[in-house]
Amino acid sequence: MRPKLLVGNWKMNGTRADLPQIDALVAAHPTPKAEMILCPPATLLGRAAERAQGHALAIGAQDCHGAERGPHTGDISPQMIVETGATHVILGHSERRAEHGESDSWVRAKARAARAAGLTPIVCAGEDLHARQSSNEIDIVTAELLASLPDETDGTTIVAYEPIWAIGSGIAASTEDIAIMHGAIRDALTQRFGETIANQIRILYGGSVKSDNASSIFAVENVDGALVGGASLLATDFGAILTALEAAT
Numbered sequence: 312m313r314p315k316l317l318v319g320n321w322k323m324n325g326t327r328a329d330l331p332q333i334d335a336l337v338a339a340h341p342t343p344k345a346e347m348i349l350c351p352p353a354t355l356l357g358r359a360a361e362r363a364q365g366h367a368l369a370i371g372a373q374d375c376h377g378a379e380r381g382p383h384t385g386d387i388s389p390q391m392i393v394e395t396g397a398t399h400v401i402l403g404h405s406e407r408r409a410e411h412g413e414s415d416s417w418v419r420a421k422a423r424a425a426r427a428a429g430l431t432p433i434v435c436a437g438e439d440l441h442a443r444q445s446s447n448e449i450d451i452v453t454a455e456l457l458a459s460l461p462d463e464t465d466g467t468t469i470v471a472y473e474p475i476w477a478i479g480s481g482i483a484a485s486t487e488d489i490a491i492m493h494g495a496i497r498d499a500l501t502q503r504f505g506e507t508i509a510n511q512i513r514i515l516y517g518g519s520v521k522s523d524n525a526s527s528i529f530a531v532e533n534v535d536g537a538l539v540g541g542a543s544l545l546a547t548d549f550g551a552i553l554t555a556l557e558a559a560t
């Protein structure tokens with residue numbers, strides 16, 4: 312059985328004034344039946360990791376560079392992230408692919424570098440509305456995901472299916488569509504990495520997950536948890552989704 316996992320992505324939200332949300336979250340959920348990771352902006356990683364210490368909460372970054380050091384103004388290396396106390400890193404989020412032109416091969420290089428530094432990558436893939444409307448979504452998502460995963464991927468790697476049109480839109484994918492996509496992703500992972508590894512990899516769904524749709528999404532086969540954006544900012548919202556995930560375990 313794959314342990315259920317809930318990941319919160321604060322994106323470019325949150326200042327020091329928001330750190331008490333972390334205290335509230337761990338206080339309300341001291342012994343969760345699912346794993347929990349929160350990914351605040353880079354400026355808060357160290358402080359967030361300090362607050363999470365000793366609690367059932369891991370901290371992740373939202374991106375990293377593919378090199379250890381060098382002339383890359385504004386970037387942060389996996390080794391620097393490790394030093395903050397964070398243990399995970401989101402890679403290949405569609406917002407980075409769109410706003411920073413990140414290619415599959417670049418995401419793959421980042422995932423390789425993250426793993427080498429000791430971080431667990433959370434690799435994202437998802438189709439845009441055009442691909443969905445032209446019924447191309449399975450080919451596009453599985454190709455994007457496989458091209459974004461390095462050959463040395465093992466069962467600890469986490470992947471997230473995030474349809475771009477569902478992110479921040481308030482309209483999550485239907486449970487039928489999620490079931491089909493997650494099944495296709497599991498098959499694609501099996502073909503590439505073999506059954507043992509593919510069966511260990513957690514496949515998260517992301518895109519407008521809220522407390523009111525979480526239970527139905529978590530009941531879908533091959534959904535091992537969620538990657539949550541907007542509803543991760545407040546401990547009460549995120550905690551309610553965690554409770555739904557615990558009920559599904």
Ligand code: PGA
Binds near residue numbers: 478481539540
């Ligand atoms: P959302 O974002 O939950 O706000 O739709 C999800 C994500 O981009 O990870």
